[in-house]
Amino acid sequence: xxxxxxxxxxxHKHEHEVEPRLLxxxxxxDVVGLTGTHIGCDTSQCGACTIHVDGKAVKSCxxxxxxxxxxxxxxxxxxxxxxxxxxxxxxFWDEHGLQCGYCTPGFIMAAAxxxxxxxxxxxxxxxxxLEGNLCRCTGYVNIVKxxxxxxxxxxxxTAGKTQVAAGGN
Amino acid sequence: MRVGExxxxxxxxxxVRGRFEYSSDLHAPDMLWGATVRSPHPYARIKAIDISAAxxxxxxxxxxxxxxxxxxxxxxxxxxxQPVLAHDFVRYWGEAVALVAADHPEQARRAAQALKVDxxxxxxxxxxxxxxxxxxxxxxxxxxxxxxxxxxxxxQSARADIVVTGEYEIGMQDQAxxxxxxxxxxxxxxxxxxxxIATQWLHVDQEQLAAVLGLPPEKVxxxxxxxxxxxxxxxxxxxxxxxxxxxxxxxxxxxxSYSRTESFVGHxxxxxxxxxxxxxxxxxxxxxxxxxxxxxxxxAYASSSTAVIANASCFSCGPYRVPSATIDxxxxxTNNPPCGAMRGFGSVQNCYAHEAQMDKLAAELKMDPVELRxxxxxxxxxxxxxxxxxxxxxxxxxxxxxxxxxxLPASGEGKGGDVDLTKLPGxxxxxxxxxxxxRGVGYAIGFKxxxxxxxxxxxxxxxxxxxxxxxxxxxxxxTAAAEVGQGLVTVQAQxxxxxxxxxxxxxxxxxxxxxxxxxxxxxxxxxxxxxAVKTASEAVRDRVIAMARAExxxxxxxxIENDNVVTGTGKLVVPLATLLGDEVIExxxxxxxxxxxxLDAETGQADAHMQYAFAAHRAVVDVDxxxxxxxxxxxxxxxxxxxxxxxxAVEGQIEGGSAQGLGLAVMEEIQLKDGVIRNASFTxxxxxxxxxxxxxxxxxLELGDPNSPYGLKGVGEPPTISSGPAIAAAVxxxxxxxxxxxxxxxxxxxx
Ligand code: FES
Ligand code: FES
Numbered sequence: 001x002x003x004x005x006x007x008x009x010x011x012h013k014h015e016h017e018v019e020p021r022l023l024x025x026x027x028x029x030d031v032v033g034l035t036g037t038h039i040g041c042d043t044s045q046c047g048a049c050t051i052h053v054d055g056k057a058v059k060s061c062x063x064x065x066x067x068x069x070x071x072x073x074x075x076x077x078x079x080x081x082x083x084x085x086x087x088x089x090x091x092f093w094d095e096h097g098l099q100c101g102y103c104t105p106g107f108i109m110a111a112a113x114x115x116x117x118x119x120x121x122x123x124x125x126x127x128x129x130l131e132g133n134l135c136r137c138t139g140y141v142n143i144v145k146x147x148x149x150x151x152x153x154x155x156x157x158t159a160g161k162t163q164v165a166a167g168g169n
Numbered sequence: 170m171r172v173g174e175x176x177x178x179x180x181x182x183x184x185v186r187g188r189f190e191y192s193s194d195l196h197a198p199d200m201l202w203g204a205t206v207r208s209p210h211p212y213a214r215i216k217a218i219d220i221s222a223a224x225x226x227x228x229x230x231x232x233x234x235x236x237x238x239x240x241x242x243x244x245x246x247x248x249x250x251q252p253v254l255a256h257d258f259v260r261y262w263g264e265a266v267a268l269v270a271a272d273h274p275e276q277a278r279r280a281a282q283a284l285k286v287d288x289x290x291x292x293x294x295x296x297x298x299x300x301x302x303x304x305x306x307x308x309x310x311x312x313x314x315x316x317x318x319x320x321x322x323x324x325q326s327a328r329a330d331i332v333v334t335g336e337y338e339i340g341m342q343d344q345a346x347x348x349x350x351x352x353x354x355x356x357x358x359x360x361x362x363x364x365x366i367a368t369q370w371l372h373v374d375q376e377q378l379a380a381v382l383g384l385p386p387e388k389v390x391x392x393x394x395x396x397x398x399x400x401x402x403x404x405x406x407x408x409x410x411x412x413x414x415x416x417x418x419x420x421x422x423x424x425x426s427y428s429r430t431e432s433f434v435g436h437x438x439x440x441x442x443x444x445x446x447x448x449x450x451x452x453x454x455x456x457x458x459x460x461x462x463x464x465x466x467x468x469a470y471a472s473s474s475t476a477v478i479a480n481a482s483c484f485s486c487g488p489y490r491v492p493s494a495t496i497d498x499x500x501x502x503t504n505n506p507p508c509g510a511m512r513g514f515g516s517v518q519n520c521y522a523h524e525a526q527m528d529k530l531a532a533e534l535k536m537d538p539v540e541l542r543x544x545x546x547x548x549x550x551x552x553x554x555x556x557x558x559x560x561x562x563x564x565x566x567x568x569x570x571x572x573x574x575x576x577l578p579a580s581g582e583g584k585g586g587d588v589d590l591t592k593l594p595g596x597x598x599x600x601x602x603x604x605x606x607x608r609g610v611g612y613a614i615g616f617k618x619x620x621x622x623x624x625x626x627x628x629x630x631x632x633x634x635x636x637x638x639x640x641x642x643x644x645x646x647x648t649a650a651a652e653v654g655q656g657l658v659t660v661q662a663q664x665x666x667x668x669x670x671x672x673x674x675x676x677x678x679x680x681x682x683x684x685x686x687x688x689x690x691x692x693x694x695x696x697x698x699x700x701a702v703k704t705a706s707e708a709v710r711d712r713v714i715a716m717a718r719a720e721x722x723x724x725x726x727x728x729i730e731n732d733n734v735v736t737g738t739g740k741l742v743v744p745l746a747t748l749l750g751d752e753v754i755e756x757x758x759x760x761x762x763x764x765x766x767x768l769d770a771e772t773g774q775a776d777a778h779m780q781y782a783f784a785a786h787r788a789v790v791d792v793d794x795x796x797x798x799x800x801x802x803x804x805x806x807x808x809x810x811x812x813x814x815x816x817x818a819v820e821g822q823i824e825g826g827s828a829q830g831l832g833l834a835v836m837e838e839i840q841l842k843d844g845v846i847r848n849a850s851f852t853x854x855x856x857x858x859x860x861x862x863x864x865x866x867x868x869x870l871e872l873g874d875p876n877s878p879y880g881l882k883g884v885g886e887p888p889t890i891s892s893g894p895a896i897a898a899a900v901x902x903x904x905x906x907x908x909x910x911x912x913x914x915x916x917x918x919x920x
Pocket of ligand 2: 098099136
């Protein structure tokens with residue numbers, strides 16, 4: 001039997017009738033049509049599917065769509081403001097924090113949550129904060145660099161912080 | 170965008186925005202979803218297939234078996250031995266037997282479960298040695314030896330004062346690209362098919378698909394879809410033929426997307442192997458001979474096994490002067506999952522063995538292991554064990570010197586009161602606060618070939634187009650080369666930008682409308698496709714200069730800089746856009762590197778390889794020997810890249826490649842029991858996380874190879890070769906245990 005879900009995704013309201021077993025990640029990709037949230041493992045290891053649910057980083061393959069009913073979601077597509085990249089997106093690009101880029105949306109969403117909790121993390125804190133995300137290409141060195149660079153940019157202005165909190169609406 | 174600059178990836182903006190379209194994101198109106206019925210047995214005879222129940226399931230449009238394969242039901246990169254859909258036998262667990270297309274992926278999967286196959290289960294051969302036994306069942310008509318390579322170099326009866334022997338074992342590694350296999354096949358009215366696919370080599374897919382589908386190649390068109398990593402996993406066909414067969418039969422687009430579990434059986438793996446070595450040296454530590462037997466398990470089908478065993482044999486002794494060598498390399502068919510290409514390609518397995526042997530020899534001689542290696546270091550002009558004289562820079566001693574001179578990380582970090590558990594073996598499991606933890610340092614160096622070998626025709630094609638757009642010069646580069654993440658799009662743009670002096674360079678999507686680029690493998694694309702882009706750009710440039718001279722009666726010595734035609738002294742002659750007007754200048758060129766030759770069947774002697782690349786690693790590890798836990802504290806590496814076309818991307822390749830080597834050394838192994846994969850998920854197949862992978866210190870040498878474009882050397886694979894063996898050496902140094910097997914297991918450290 002289908003259930004109704006009403007969610008806000010990147011500031012836009014969506015309402016759909018979905019099967020209760022539908023995972024949130026499939027809802028976002030196949031129903032809402034936002035394919036920037038990737039699936040790397042189906043078993044909650046890789047973090048490629050990380051999004052924000054009411055401001056918290058969540059692996060969207062660990063939640064059912066119906067559990068998101070009434071919540072506000074931010075996906076990678078909601079991070080940039082028009083043509084202006086979010087500082088974390090900018091830093092991943094500038095610091096070569098990506099190769100194939102499949103893991104990148106998940107890392108950016110996890111990093112955004114990390115920097116919101118801890119705007120000035122040490123390298124160790126960055127590594128601990130991102131241990132739930134796998135990258136097969138980079139060896140992580142430039143991912144750490146990207147988050148450090150983003151932290152610097154974001155502490156220079158308050159804009160970054162507001163953007164994260166507002167979920168890029 | 171010039172050669173030698175750290176330019177950002179042109180695809181980076183789309184990738185960080187979540188707008189880059191990966192093959193798994195593809196969608197067509199009215200498309201169906203495909204699913205694969207796979208064998209639950211590693212070896213069985215198919216007695217009957219009953220599709221009726223599956224066909225009757227809701228939403229199902231098509232069910233296909235081997236009977237429906239419209240062309241030749243056999244394919245393979247080197248030997249055509251693998252059915253698209255199994256007909257008489259299944260030879261490995263997870264082999265494709267039938268296909269379903271339905272409206273919804275869940276319907277397709279349920280129908281696949283409903284399909285009935287009647288098997289006569291046979292006893293599988295799951296060990297390569299057992300496959301070689303004279304009475305073993307023949308898995309293929311020509312027997313179970315896929316290829317045997319013999320190298321006989323120098324005095325075959327050489328004797329030495331110091332002799333060390335060892336036996337080593339390597340586990341089966343998975344490439345585990347983060348994006349699982351997927352693609353979309355779209356049938357056309359005229360009976361042709363358009364496939365959007367993430368692959369390492371469009372044209373070899375096209376060639377294989379045409380044969381399998383029974384269509385002429387021009388009726389099978391391929392366009393590259395976004396690739397979520399490759400590392401060898403996308404060399405062979407996975408779902409390509411399946412999606413095309415379903416789409417052609419259904420008359421509707423068909424999408425297939427593997428789950429992570431299916432991905433583990435959907436592509437080949439790194440060959441597991443057993444290696445027996447004997448090294449003889451004089452009392453000064455100079456190598457006299459090396460004898461080795463290398464046995465790789467190729468699994469059920471050949472894939473690229475024949476080339477992998479050639480590499481494993483050719484590079485079996487490491488980058489050392491070896492006057493006499495007796496090497497026997499064998500790759501055998503078994504009923505394990507098929508093995509083929511993975512980053513490092515044969516050189517990874519043997520590096521563990523030759524480097525362990527060098528350490529053993531050093532211990533026997535009471536010599537410093539780095540000193541022993543330097544004493545035997547290969548140099549330019551030396552003869553390899555294949556008889557080839559090695560030319561170009563051969564910086565074995567320099568690389569070793571570099572890593573040995575790098576500062577070591579502070580020892581004993583984290584011990585005492587204020588411990589940071591994540592820095593210790595065991596991590597937050599809180600197994601130690603530093604007591605019982607021993608530190609070890611280990612060194613390793615490896616080498617391998619760049620590009621194809623043994624006479625395989627290696628080339629790439631590039632089309633370069635120069636025209637005016639919005640009043641400015643623009644260059645378009647078109648090749649069929651796969652951007653798998655390594656940064657080839659950036660390199661192509663940099664090369665065209667450099668040769669043509671134009672700032673606006675666009676790299677078009679790869680497809681089969683241009684000639685073959687060869688595969689994004691063997692660390693060859695920057696060299697070969699880079700070479701093709703350079704040659705085509707030069708041809709365009711020559712035409713521009715000729716045009717300028719003819720039209721403006723300009724002097725000789727002109728070149729293009731910053732969108733302008735300028736004189737030898739940099740004085741403006743004419744803006745490029747003005748000169749071009751409506752003219753479009755287009756040139757297509759193939760680039761062929763120097764020729765190679767097949768190994769002699771009896772002696773393995775030949776100029777078999779085109780270029781050689783070297784990397785060295787130093788690893789620092791902490792080991793809790795009581796519990797068998799270990800932590801890699803630091804990796805340091807030195808590599809000669811000839812010329813760094815994009816330094817930032819080169820560093821990224823070295824870091825990522827080192828991480829994959831670390832994975833094989835300490836955690837990554839496909840666990841097989843009687844031919845069945847027991848850990849086909851990221852829950853149980855462990856990949857290095859950001860906490861497992863330490864920071865990397867590196868020294869990138871640019872020594873310039875006189876034979877290659879810009880002097881560059883292939884970069885991608887060497888870091889994956891020596892990082893793991895350095896870790897194994899460090900663990901040996903910390904524990905005094907032999908460590909003859911990777912991945913290293915807790916009981917290798919304790920029992
Ligand atoms: S797909 Fe959700 S964690 Fe991997
Ligand atoms: S960039 Fe490829 S998985 Fe991270």
